[in-house]
Amino acid sequence: MSSVTKTRKPVQPVRGVCRWVILPIPVRDFESGVLAINGTEYVVTLPADRSGARLTKPGGEQYHVDLDGRRCDCPDAVYRPREGGCKHFKAVAAAVGRLPAARLLLGTARDRRHNPECFGPAAEDDGHGHDAADAL
Ligand SMILES: [Zn+2]
Numbered sequence: 001m002s003s004v005t006k007t008r009k010p011v012q013p014v015r016g017v018c019r020w021v022i023l024p025i026p027v028r029d030f031e032s033g034v035l036a037i038n039g040t041e042y043v044v045t046l047p048a049d050r051s052g053a054r055l056t057k058p059g060g061e062q063y064h065v066d067l068d069g070r071r072c073d074c075p076d077a078v079y080r081p082r083e084g085g086c087k088h089f090k091a092v093a094a095a096v097g098r099l100p101a102a103r104l105l106l107g108t109a110r111d112r113r114h115n116p117e118c119f120g121p122a123a124e125d126d127g128h129g130h131d132a133a134d135a136l
Helices: 075-079 087-097 108-113
Strands: 017-028 030-037 038-046 050-058 062-066
Touching: 017 038, 017 087, 017 108, 030 062, 030 087, 050 087, 075 087
Parallel strands: none
Antiparallel strands: 017 030, 030 038, 038 050, 050 062
16 A cells, blocks of 8 residues: 655645636725635725735635735635645736736726715805804
8 A cells, every 4th residue: 555654745736716706896995806716706805006815705704815925814824835825825816917907096996986965954154165254
C-alpha cells in the first residue's frame, strides 16, 4: 500500500468557477454586486480603488479580501494557507480583473445622483435670506 507519513497532506491550490450574478454598481463611494463562487452567491462590496472586497455569504458571514496584500480573513486562508490564496481571493482577483475599467471612476457614482427633492411643508425661511427678520 502507499507509504504513510506523519506530515500533513500538502494543501492543494484551490480551483473553481466564479461569475458575476449582478455586476457591481456604484453605491455612494463603493461598488456593490453579487458574485457566485462555486455556486455560492456572495454580496461583494468593493471600495472605489478596488484594492479589496468584502464578501457576505447568504448566512451573513463576512470575509474580507485584501487584493493588494493578497490576503483573506476566512478560516481556510488563516488556517490552511494555500499557494495562490483561498477561493475568495482567487475568485475576487479574477472577477474584479474582468470588470469594465470605466466603473473605476468615482465621479461616475456622484454624477448619477439626482437633485434633491423637497418634501413636507414648504419652509418660510430657508436659512439663507433674512427677510422675516428685517422688521424692527
Ligand atoms: Zn477566503
